[in-house]
Amino acid sequence: MSMLYLDNAATTPVRPEVLEAMMPYLTRWYGNPSSHHTVGEAAADALADARSRVARVLGLRSGDIVFTSGGTEANNLAVKGIAIAAAQRRPDRRAHVVTTPIEHESVLESVDYLERVHGYDATLVPVDEHARVSTDAATAALRDDTVLVSVGYANNEVGTVQDVAALAAVAREARVPLHLDAVQAAGWLPLSAEELGYDAISLAGHKLGAPKGMGVLGVRGRVPLEPLLHGGGQERGRRSGTEDVAGAVGFATALELAEAERVEASARVSAIRDRFIARVCERVPSARLTGDPVHRLAGTASFTFEGTSGEAVLLELERRGVVSSSGSACAAGSDEPSHVLVAMGIAPEIAQTAVRFTFPRWLNAPLDAVADAVEASVAAVR
Ligand SMILES: Cc1ncc(COP(=O)(O)O)c(C=O)c1O
Numbered sequence: 401m402s403m404l405y406l407d408n409a410a411t412t413p414v415r416p417e418v419l420e421a422m423m424p425y426l427t428r429w430y431g432n433p434s435s436h437h438t439v440g441e442a443a444a445d446a447l448a449d450a451r452s453r454v455a456r457v458l459g460l461r462s463g464d465i466v467f468t469s470g471g472t473e474a475n476n477l478a479v480k481g482i483a484i485a486a487a488q489r490r491p492d493r494r495a496h497v498v499t500t501p502i503e504h505e506s507v508l509e510s511v512d513y514l515e516r517v518h519g520y521d522a523t524l525v526p527v528d529e530h531a532r533v534s535t536d537a538a539t540a541a542l543r544d545d546t547v548l549v550s551v552g553y554a555n556n557e558v559g560t561v562q563d564v565a566a567l568a569a570v571a572r573e574a575r576v577p578l579h580l581d582a583v584q585a586a587g588w589l590p591l592s593a594e595e596l597g598y599d600a601i602s603l604a605g606h607k608l609g610a611p612k613g614m615g616v617l618g619v620r621g622r623v624p625l626e627p628l629l630h631g632g633g634q635e636r637g638r639r640s641g642t643e644d645v646a647g648a649v650g651f652a653t654a655l656e657l658a659e660a661e662r663v664e665a666s667a668r669v670s671a672i673r674d675r676f677i678a679r680v681c682e683r684v685p686s687a688r689l690t691g692d693p694v695h696r697l698a699g700t701a702s703f704t705f706e707g708t709s710g711e712a713v714l715l716e717l718e719r720r721g722v723v724s725s726s727g728s729a730c731a732a733g734s735d736e737p738s739h740v741l742v743a744m745g746i747a748p749e750i751a752q753t754a755v756r757f758t759f760p761r762w763l764n765a766p767l768d769a770v771a772d773a774v775e776a777s778v779a780a781v782r
Contacts, residue, residue: 407725409758415609421653425646443645450652457659458618459593466617466635467648471583471604472506474617478579478600479510485624486547495547496521501743503552530692531560531744535570542574549578553585557727557740558691559700568597577623587658588666588698599623610654614647665761670698677701679771684778699759708781710754716777724757
């Protein structure tokens, strides 16, 4: 049996169109965009073009786009860069940041760093049993000294999608910038700054068919940002280091393709997802869907299977040709129950039985055979 890769939230293969667009900038036009000669200028032109294409998809200005080494760096730059720049203008140089307990580690650990090293306060807004953040809870977390609200658009483990426009309205009312971790949302959900109302947005290329190690922080020019990487002053001083020109071209190509396909892909894949979820729940009585039943990513189906072990179910699935994950790739292999599931009120013993299926955007046929493999795998483990 051939292998079916259903771990696309962990990473995706590079799309052929993306690789093709990148190749000239790895070989022929290899210049340093800061060099003042024709080889450098060709690279600088390509970088500027990639920047404006990314900006167009987001509805931001070219100057708002900072290329980074991925989603982790974009989140670190947003959380630390915005919070530290804002606190510089306060007498005690400390401040308060608001996030949620279900964020990716790159947000949670950045907030922890601000608390440990810089004496900041942080509030984690509780989520409900479906991993949704209410506007009331977000409003209650805000203080006079709050300088940043950071929320994930769509959760990487359970696929729950937040009402970003409503949360942005809460932040705007309090005159606090909103940072959106849109790493999992890109390609499935609208990214327009105008529609969503964010001040900063993180994206990662490798979730979209671009290579690993390339990301973007889009940050509105009016938001002060303290850099994390100091040096030659590239990216308007916000991220020093010779730019990855080919990576930027690949990122822009992947983002444009995903955006062009987004509405059709979301409708097609969410129908397949719903049929898959229904079949798993029908065949496996112990299966519980995790995350919001309605507000969820088109490409994510996540469950717990009480009475099993998630890791054992994954092995049985792989024997049957299905590659999936227990939750996030970062937590894979660890015995700790997922912080996301625990924050949703799921008992640690049940959280250990989690299995997540994340689909490719091109998926175009029902997954009945996968649901049957889930049934057989759970039975084998039990
Ligand atoms: C929601 C979310 N944020 C951030 C990241 C980090 O992105 P990267 O792997 O590019 O560092 C990931 C995935 O790994 C993610 O799922």
